[in-house]
Amino acid sequence: xxxxxxxxxxxxxxxxxxxxxxxxxxxxxxxxxxxxxxxxxxxxxxxxxxxxxxxxxxxxxxxxxxxxxxxxxxxxxxxxxxxxxxxxxxxxxxxxxxxxxxxxxxxxxxxxxxxxxxxxxxxxxxxxxxxxxxxxxxxxxxxxxxxxxxxxxxxxxxxxxxxxxxxxxxxxxxxxxxxxxxxxxxxxxxxxxxxxxxxxxxxxxxxxxxxxxxxxxxxxxxxxxxxxxxxxxxxxxxxxx
Amino acid sequence: xxxxxxxxxxxxxxxxxxxxxxxxxxxxxxxxxxxxxxxxxxxxxxxxxxxxxxxxxxxxxxxxxxxxxxxxxxxxxxxxxxxxxxxxxxxxxxxxxxxxxxxxxxxxxxxxxxxxxxxxxxxxxxxxxxxxxxxxxxxxxxxxxxxxxxxxxxxxxxxxxxxxxxxxxxxxxxxxxxxxxxxxxxxxxxxxxxxxxxxxxxxxxxxxxxxxxxxxxxxxxxxxxxxxxxxxxxxxxxxxxxxxxxxxxxxxxxxxxxxxxxxxxxxxxxxxxxxxxxxxxxxxxxxxx
Numbered sequence: 107x108x109x110x111x112x113x114x115x116x117x118x119x120x121x122x123x124x125x126x127x128x129x130x131x132x133x134x135x136x137x138x139x140x141x142x143x144x145x146x147x148x149x150x151x152x153x154x155x156x157x158x159x160x161x162x163x164x165x166x167x168x169x170x171x172x173x174x175x176x177x178x179x180x181x182x183x184x185x186x187x188x189x190x191x192x193x194x195x196x197x198x199x200x201x202x203x204x205x206x207x208x209x210x211x212x213x214x215x216x217x218x219x220x221x222x223x224x225x226x227x228x229x230x231x232x233x234x235x236x237x238x239x240x241x242x243x244x245x246x247x248x249x250x251x252x253x254x255x256x257x258x259x260x261x262x263x264x265x266x267x268x269x270x271x272x273x274x275x276x277x278x279x280x281x282x283x284x285x286x287x288x289x290x291x292x293x294x295x296x297x298x299x300x301x302x303x304x305x306x307x308x309x310x311x312x313x314x315x316x317x318x319x320x321x322x323x324x325x326x327x328x329x330x331x332x333x334x335x336x337x338x339x340x341x342x343x344x345x346x347x
Numbered sequence: 348x349x350x351x352x353x354x355x356x357x358x359x360x361x362x363x364x365x366x367x368x369x370x371x372x373x374x375x376x377x378x379x380x381x382x383x384x385x386x387x388x389x390x391x392x393x394x395x396x397x398x399x400x401x402x403x404x405x406x407x408x409x410x411x412x413x414x415x416x417x418x419x420x421x422x423x424x425x426x427x428x429x430x431x432x433x434x435x436x437x438x439x440x441x442x443x444x445x446x447x448x449x450x451x452x453x454x455x456x457x458x459x460x461x462x463x464x465x466x467x468x469x470x471x472x473x474x475x476x477x478x479x480x481x482x483x484x485x486x487x488x489x490x491x492x493x494x495x496x497x498x499x500x501x502x503x504x505x506x507x508x509x510x511x512x513x514x515x516x517x518x519x520x521x522x523x524x525x526x527x528x529x530x531x532x533x534x535x536x537x538x539x540x541x542x543x544x545x546x547x548x549x550x551x552x553x554x555x556x557x558x559x560x561x562x563x564x565x566x567x568x569x570x571x572x573x574x575x576x577x578x579x580x581x582x583x584x585x586x587x588x589x590x591x592x593x594x595x596x597x598x599x600x601x602x603x604x605x606x607x608x609x610x611x612x613x614x615x616x617x618x619x620x621x622x623x624x625x626x627x628x629x630x631x632x633x634x635x636x
Binding site for chain 1: 523
């Protein structure tokens with residue numbers, strides 16, 4: 107479903123991604139872990155072209171997307187993205203956040219957009235909050251609205267950039283539950299997270315990244331119990347403690 | 348079954364609250380007290396005297412319409428210029444941001460009186476002759492000079508408004524545009540539907556403040572004898588000795604002028620407060636001055 111081939115990215119003198127290659131099959135849920143600054147977020151942003159890779163290829167559903175002639179807007183409709191800081195549109199209510207993409211990008215009539223948005227908000231457990239502004243919602247509720255907003259575009263895959271890192275501990279669960287349900291329903295997803303419970307229970311594979319490279323790749327058991335690389339072992343021992 | 352139309356989204360906020368009405372009543376009572384009690388008892392003149400208005404009336408009405416005209420000219424112009432300059436200032440493209448910075452610094456750094464003097468003395472020379480012939484041939488040169496001076500005042504105010512809009516733009520977190528793009532919105536759609544509505548809400552309260560300043564600044568046009576309230580009132584005082592006008596009425600004239608500016612600025616800032624309330628959004632409040 108998603109294939110990344112030898113991606114390189116520099117920010118000025120900083121070499122952030124040093125040749126990343128991996129595949130994600132349809133309905134697979136991949137978790138990426140790694141120390142901060144290892145390039146995880148940049149890698150996700152390269153997939154929906156919020157960041158343009160310097161070299162290398164990104165394929166989505168077989169289409170080479172980072173080449174001339176492919177509109178970025180089209181690519182971004184294929185993969186939904188959920189951010190660490192939610193980034194809900196502050197001036198719009200929960201339901202308006204969900205309908206904006208439907209009416210403005212997909213050109214769906216307002217009534218149908220509302221109907222669809224209501225279903226999605228119900229799916230993330232927020233049917234009662236459709237008229238609340240982001241500032242009136244808890245962090246967990248905001249992040250679930252953000253998930254509904256991304257799902258509204260009927261993406262082929264979803265990218266999650268540390269979706270629970272900015273949450274108070276009591277709200278982490280409700281967001282992870284929504285994500286786990288999505289994975290069970292067969293959504294293809296790539297999740298950057300340090301939630302080891304989620305990684306163990308939901309991820310089909312875990313990638314460990316450090317300094318712009320994929321150091322090790324394997325099942326939760328491989329990575330957490332029997333890491334082969336020293337760097338993986340030292341990182342895992344720090345986060346499992 | 349309820350349809351989207353029959354089941355409205357969030358109700359708009361209440362515009363006229365009890366506080367609005369209390370404010371209004373306070374102002375009206377205060378005004379009545381001032382005109383009918385304070386002024387007559389302390390200064391021994393009344394603003395409702397028929398002989399006073401018989402002489403001052405014509406001057407006042409001409410001047411007031413002049414002031415209205417210059418406000419109507421400068422206010423929209425300054426908002427448009429200020430918005431464009433503020434937008435250009437946050438642009439990553441140097442060709443936009445650099446001239447905008449220069450504009451803001453120059454027009455903010457010069458006193459409006461100096462700008463008005465320059466515009467009226469030399470402004471007409473800056474207007475290309477074809478435009479003069481084509482569009483402005485029906486006007487007297489003096490009127491054109493005052494018009495240009497008014498535009499100079501608008502530009503002075505627009506420099507401040509540019510800073511207000513710049514702050515508004517910069518208060519919208521970067522993640523908002525990123526989220527818009529991640530949904531598949533084009534950059535201009537993100538600007539239209541995500542960034543600008545937030546900039547607008549954040550800029551409204553300080554804009555009200557600046558509007559009040561601009562309205563009062565139109566009085567500077569009196570320095571070059573533009574037809575407006577201060578100039579017309581001053582004109583009257585010039586013919587006073589011949590008209591049998593009691594000396595204490597000089598004070599009355601300037602009291603009327605002061606009250607007029609107060610009512611003007613007060614209603615504009617109140618009107619903007621209504622707009623603020625109409626677009627009020629939790630999480631997008633900015634400090635009201």
